[in-house]
Amino acid sequence: MKVYVPLDSAARALGADAVAAAIRAEADRRGIDVTIVRNGSRGMVWLEPLVEVDRGDGRAAYGPVTAADVPALLDGTLKGHGRVEDIPFFARQTRLTFQRCGLVDPTDLDDYAAHGGLAGLRRAAAMSGPEIVAEVTASGLRGRGGAGFPTGIKWKTVQQAAADRKYIVCNADEGDSGTFADRMLMEGDPFSLIEGMAIAGLGVGATRGYVYIRSEYPVAIAVMREAVAVARRRGVLGPDVVGSGRAFDMEVRVGAGAYVCGEETSLLNSLEGKRGTVRAKPPLPALEGFLGCPTVVNNVISLATVPVIFEKGAAHYEAFGLGRSRGTVTLQIAGNVKRGGLFETAFGMTLGEAVEEIAGGTASGRPVKAVQVGGPLGAYMPRDRFDTPLGYEDFDAAGGLIGHAGLVVFDDTADMLKLARFAMEFCAVESCGKCTPCRIGAVRGVETIDRIAAGDPRAAALLTDLCETMKDGSLCALGGFTPYPVMSALTHFPADFATMKEAAE
Ligand SMILES: Cc1cc2nc3c(=O)[nH]c(=O)nc-3n(C[C@H](O)[C@H](O)[C@H](O)COP(=O)(O)O)c2cc1C
Numbered sequence: 001m002k003v004y005v006p007l008d009s010a011a012r013a014l015g016a017d018a019v020a021a022a023i024r025a026e027a028d029r030r031g032i033d034v035t036i037v038r039n040g041s042r043g044m045v046w047l048e049p050l051v052e053v054d055r056g057d058g059r060a061a062y063g064p065v066t067a068a069d070v071p072a073l074l075d076g077t078l079k080g081h082g083r084v085e086d087i088p089f090f091a092r093q094t095r096l097t098f099q100r101c102g103l104v105d106p107t108d109l110d111d112y113a114a115h116g117g118l119a120g121l122r123r124a125a126a127m128s129g130p131e132i133v134a135e136v137t138a139s140g141l142r143g144r145g146g147a148g149f150p151t152g153i154k155w156k157t158v159q160q161a162a163a164d165r166k167y168i169v170c171n172a173d174e175g176d177s178g179t180f181a182d183r184m185l186m187e188g189d190p191f192s193l194i195e196g197m198a199i200a201g202l203g204v205g206a207t208r209g210y211v212y213i214r215s216e217y218p219v220a221i222a223v224m225r226e227a228v229a230v231a232r233r234r235g236v237l238g239p240d241v242v243g244s245g246r247a248f249d250m251e252v253r254v255g256a257g258a259y260v261c262g263e264e265t266s267l268l269n270s271l272e273g274k275r276g277t278v279r280a281k282p283p284l285p286a287l288e289g290f291l292g293c294p295t296v297v298n299n300v301i302s303l304a305t306v307p308v309i310f311e312k313g314a315a316h317y318e319a320f321g322l323g324r325s326r327g328t329v330t331l332q333i334a335g336n337v338k339r340g341g342l343f344e345t346a347f348g349m350t351l352g353e354a355v356e357e358i359a360g361g362t363a364s365g366r367p368v369k370a371v372q373v374g375g376p377l378g379a380y381m382p383r384d385r386f387d388t389p390l391g392y393e394d395f396d397a398a399g400g401l402i403g404h405a406g407l408v409v410f411d412d413t414a415d416m417l418k419l420a421r422f423a424m425e426f427c428a429v430e431s432c433g434k435c436t437p438c439r440i441g442a443v444r445g446v447e448t449i450d451r452i453a454a455g456d457p458r459a460a461a462l463l464t465d466l467c468e469t470m471k472d473g474s475l476c477a478l479g480g481f482t483p484y485p486v487m488s489a490l491t492h493f494p495a496d497f498a499t500m501k502e503a504a505e
């Protein structure tokens, strides 16, 4: 009997290790042959720890499982969910980037290859650098780290830059609130990131890569390190990548955990051992990045999507999506919801569908008031924007941003003034201090929101003015986008900004 118990951090936080230990102990006590595979998460966090049992006739899912459920689990009498693929939340997805996550043993390269892994790299190895870049361009892939910049264009800039050394840097800082796709992918299917980085290396002519992971992700760090060692031993990394005669190797670096170190130039400074402050652009990292050399900086999901593009072809990937948002978006559903987790779907689903149908509305049972999309710098979307389709341009037109595609749901008890204040406070705390509108503006922003709360009639106009200055005058998106949550809260929920004033009157 084979039993799959996730090693994923979310599953562990919900008791997966205790369940695995109980299964081992009970199997030993009964003297039965049970192999425990610590797989990645299938993404349905409300069912974690989600355990799958294979008695030789396919995998049956159970969850949430506790240690006390283990005797019944092994007897086959525990009530389960059937196959994971038949659970509606899973069945509705289009899993391309996450096709193997939870399915495979994360650091077993043969299991990876048996599930389509390495096919993309082998195909890319037979292509020239410009052909590889053209394939990525044709797929329509855009950066999943936040800005949605076309990946092919970024790679082309690095590919065409004349330099002795070039680098691939993977941004695994994942600081956005409510996001976990990068972590889940690295813990559950690390070879897909390694393969994506190797393809990027062959494409642009880079021989070295780094994955910059935040220190708060010890499991992802350990799994990635082990997978890199396996890939090197098996010739996927090293002087002769899958027998191509071309070299690419990589290593994992651990960041100390500052939100601004997710900004690409700040990340590069941190990677170089310097303080994590933002660099002025130009020069672009694509031309002068790590150690002054041309560097591709891409998010985990951007890079981990590259293998499937090469495995199935750019046209297959490009066929999914909406407008200029091609392929799939890996939604991370969190906050006050019935069903939270990772939901991969083609761009185009509406926000309302994701929140009401997929997530099942709020866990509290109260009406949804707002959804913050895109992390701490994303706008609060009210219910009357629920018809907005998930697409970069569509969200922009609706006054929001998709960012890293985290959705944090709030019910009608949320106090939007407090949330706006938190956005300014977050910016003040996390500011790298390089430019005035952010460093000073965020502090003044907190004070101004306190004045609104205290009933100062002129403070709302002042806050609007301040947000304009931060938006237009900040060097990076930390100061430049903090006005999104603040102004969306003020604009869509004016009543929350009037209560104290009315009380004072
Ligand atoms: C304050 C701030 C924090 C950011 N944090 C992240 C992050 O945690 N992960 C990430 O991939 N991109 C983050 N970004 C975006 C990166 O600067 C950059 O656009 C991204 O890594 C590029 O990769 P992509 O093209 O694959 O999206 C952040 C940007 C800002 C301004």
Ligand code: SF4
Binding pocket: 260, 278, 430, 431, 432, 433, 434, 435, 436, 438, 439, 474, 475, 476, 477, 478, 479, 480
């Ligand atoms: S906006 Fe803030 S975080 Fe960005 S460079 Fe300016 S001070 Fe630093």
